[in-house]
Each structure stands twice: as structure tokens, then as C-alpha cells.
Amino acid sequence: MQYVDFEMGGAPSSLSVKEHAPLSTPAGKVKVSVVSFGINRADTLQRQGKYPAPKGESSILGLEVAGTVVEVTDGVTEFAVGDKVFGLVAGGGYATEVIAEPSHLMPIPDDMAFFEAAGLAEVFLTAYQCLRTISHVKPAERVLIHGGASGVGLAALQLCRHWGVHSAVTASSESKLLQCKENGAELLINYHTQTFDEEIRNAWPSGVQMVLDMVGGDYLNKNLNVLSQDGRIVYLAMLAGRYADNLDMALLLSKRATITGTTLRNRSDAYKAELVQDFTSTCLPAFSTKDLNVNVDTHYNIADITKTHTRLEANDTMGKLVVSW
Template sequence: MKAIVIDGAGGPEVLKIKEVPDPKAGDGEVVVKIVAAALNRADVMQRQGNYPPPAGASLIPGLECSGTIDSVGHGVTQWKVGDEVCVLLGGGGYAEKVNVPAVQVFPVPKGVSLRDAAAIPEVACTVWSTIFMTCHLKQGESFLIHGGGSGIGTFAIQIAKAKGAKVLVTAGSDDKLKKCLELGADVGINYKKEDFVERVKAETGGKGVDVILDIMGAPYLPRNIKALAIDGRLFHIATQGGTIGEIDLNAVIYRRLTVTGAGLRARETDKKGEIVQEVLKNVWPEIEAGKVKVIIDDVLPLANASKAHEVLEASTHFGKILLTV
């Protein structure tokens, strides 16, 4: 099959399309014939040599895709050849086929095209497992999303609103903020023009927000702590701005704050299966009801993976970028 391989750590130009062996369905696995794969920041980090795949995962980039079941392994009873699915991966999405544990496979939501469904699994599992399963965001609470125009951000806005939260977002352009507000965000903050802490305090009557989803890491850490309400929860899913930061422990202690983080990719298959089931139960109905829409910014052919990475790194996109096979 054809697949995108990383020909040495570096810029987008190291992504090369090559012939590689077809995957086989092991016990408890299926092989998916891929229609589309979605890009994530983790793909860029892997390409740069900063985020190696976990042990046993494919070296081919790509953490989510959609397609049809091509074959099933021993013990798989919930899927059959020809089923249309979208898939949470540990790697391997930038290819014509991929093998994956059957517990990480979703049916395509009603009302979503097979192609566009590629943009759902990674963001849905990331947002639901962090903000709802871990931080327990509840109806009536306030929620700050950094990077509101990203794939994670556009999804988090919609699912948080669907579950009754007040949503604040940061972004680096007024155009992106306008689109975030159109998706349902209550407050848009241009971090290039104003201090998000002051704006958060103003919008919450001085209280601060209950939950923050952060992608920046070190440079935002002190300000995120200041922006949290009593019993607030800060969750890190990326460190785009740096990994080492200072924290005011007195604020954490006296205001009973929780500061945590997690990656999804390296989790055990059983845990991913649990998250998939929670997403099917709590998120899929919102998608099928039209409350959460798939936001696609650009679609390019698999052979143009380098160009797709250039678009992603430029941060001019809004929503997800897809590669079609």
C-alpha cells in the first residue's frame, strides 16, 4: 500500500509517500481501508522528532481516520467487512490501510459524511476524557479554551455548550474569534490584544473560570492559575509554548486548584476502549442531533501531506485539515 513515511526528523519536506507492506488484522483487530485521515499537532511534533510513537505503534503518522472495514481478526464480532467507520489510532492514519484494535472503532455518526468523520475520533476522545471524565465540567460552570480555532477548540466549544457550560475562548485573530462565537462560544478573547486573565475576571464577576483546557504550557501556567476560580481545574494537553514553568503553590493550596495533564496516544488499549464507549454514549447523540458539527478547514490528497503540514503549522486554519486517500 501507499503511505506517508517520515524520512528523518525535520520540516514538512521530510514527509514522503512510499510503498509499504499492507497491515494485517491481528487478534481483536480490524483492518480499515482508509478514505480520509485528519491532521493533529501531534503529527507535526512526531515529524520534528519531538514525539516518538509509543511502543508497538505504527511509525506512520496519523491519529484518526475514516473508511470501511477491509478485514477482521480473530475474536472480532462487532464489525464486519464493508462497515463504514471512523477510528482512534496510535499511528498509521496517513496511509491506504491501517490495522487497529476493534475497541477503538466508531460507527460513522448519522448525518456526517464518511470523509468528514475522519475529523472526529481524536478530538472527541481527547476533549471528553479530559474535560468531562477527568475535570468533570458540569452544567452552569465556566470553561476557558485556549486555541479556540483549532480542531480541539472548535469541537470543545460545541460539546461544552451542548452540555450547558459557559464557554470562553482565546485566539490570535478577530476573524477566528468571530467564527468561535458563531459556533456558540460566549466570550472571545484576542490574546494578541488583551490579557486573557483580566478579561476572564471581568466576564466572571471576578470569580474566574471553573475549567481551563490549555495547549500552551509553560508561558500560560502562571496566568492560568490566576484565571481559575476556587476549586478550579487546569488541564494540559500540549506544550506548544514550552515545558518548564513556575506555579504559585499557595494559590493551588488555598483555592483548592487541580493542575493536571494527559496524553491520549500512549494509553492502554483497554482504557482507550473505555473512552470510546463514553464518547459513544455522551458525544455521538449530540453530533447526530446536530448540536456538534464537524468543522473542516481544508482537504488535500494524501500525496500533499507536506503542504497540509505547512497549513497546520501556519495556524491560519479554523477547524480540521483532512488528507484524502
């Protein structure tokens, strides 16, 4: 098989395609012939040496794939050889074949291309986890989404629209805000020219029930400021730095706020399986009807793999970057 190798701590230019012996398929798993794979920030962090693969998992980059099942071991009943699937892997996605847990895979919706499916799982399952599994958002509630033009941000906006949840969004440019609006955002905030907590309080005086934040840094107290009583803040990443400003405990207590940090990669197989099952039954049909869509920024050929990490690290994306072999 072929796979994308990298130099630990190296630049995007260290990514290169190399050969590897075919993978053996352990009992209870399936082998997928990968057509396309998605690019995620976890991949760039792993290349930089800041986010190692979980113990026992492949050290090859890549957390989401789309392709065709080519081998099924005894006892696997969810899929058969020839099925077109997409889903999560804990590593190894940047390769022409990958070993997958069948309960972490989903059938590719009708009329969806492999490259689109490759950009679906990580962002939509992450957004679904934050909005529904952790925060239990309900119709008519209000949500603030930071980094709205990211893959997760756009997926979260679509889910809010799908469920009848009102959404506000922050982004860095008018073009990104326009894309957010097209994906369901109702209140648009350019964080370069506007102060998001002031804009939220002016538009929605009673605040928001939930904040989805992948920025971190000095946003913490401002998030609390716009939060309604008993509201929830969910942190996904720390693009503005790992340390927050001094927490206003009085604000936290008066709001009876809940602050949660979450990741998906290091969750248990059982947790991921339940998440995939819930998403498959409640949301996957909406991709066939086009009520939900995958936002693909650019579809690259494997020859341009270095461009994907360069762009992601420069925050030069609106939606998903995906790569096909």
C-alpha cells in the same frame, strides 16, 4: 498498500507517498481500508523526531482514520466487513490500510462524509476526556479554553454548548474568535490585544471552574488567577514552550487547585476503549442531529500532504486539516 513516508527530523517537504506490502491482521483486530485521515500536531512532532510512536506500534504517522472494514478476525463482534467506521489508531493512519483495535472504532454517523469523520475522533475524544472524564464539568459551570480555534478548542466549545456549560476563549484574531463564537463561545478574548486574566475577572468575578490549556509557557499563574476555588487546570500541549513561569504556590494552595497534564496517544487500550464507549453513547448521536459538527478547515488530496504539516506548524488553521487518498 500506499503510505506516507517521512524523513526523521526533516521538513514537511520530506513527506512522500511510497509503497508497502499489504498488512496482516492479528487476532482480535480489524483491517480498515482508509479513505481519509486527520492531521494532528502529534504527527508533526513525530516527523520532527520529538514524539516517537509508542513501543510496538506502527512508525507510520497518523492517529485517526475513516474508512471501510475489509477484514475481521475471529472473535471480533463489534464490526463486520463493509461497515463504515472511524476512530483512533496508535500509529499507521497515513496509509491506505491500517490495523485497528475494534473497541477504538465507531460507526460513521448517518450522512457524514468520510473526510468529516476523519477529523472527528482525535479532537472530540480529547476534548471529551479533558472536560468530562478528567474535570467532570457540569451544566452552568464556566470554562476557559485557550487555543479556541484549534480542532480541540472548537470541539470543546461545542461540547460545552451541548452540555449547557459557559465558555470563554482566547484566540489570535477576530476571524478565529468569530468561529469560536459560532461554536458556542460566550466570552471572546484576543490575546494579542487583551489580557485574558483581566478580561475573565471583569466578566466573571468569581472565576472559572476549569481551564483547558494547550499553550503552556507563561500562562500558568494567570490561569490560577482566574480559577475559582477547587478549580481544575488541564494541560494538553505546550505551544508556548515546555517550561512555565514560577509557580505561585500561595495561589495554588488558596484556590485548592488541581493541575493535570494529559495525553491520549499513550493511554492504555482499555482506557481508550472506555472513552470511545462513553463518547459513543453520550455524544455520537448528536452528530446525526447536527447538534455537534466537525469543523474541517481544509480537505486535501494526498498529493498536497506537505501543505498540511506546513500549515499546522505555522498555526494557520481554524479547525481540522484532513486528507483523502
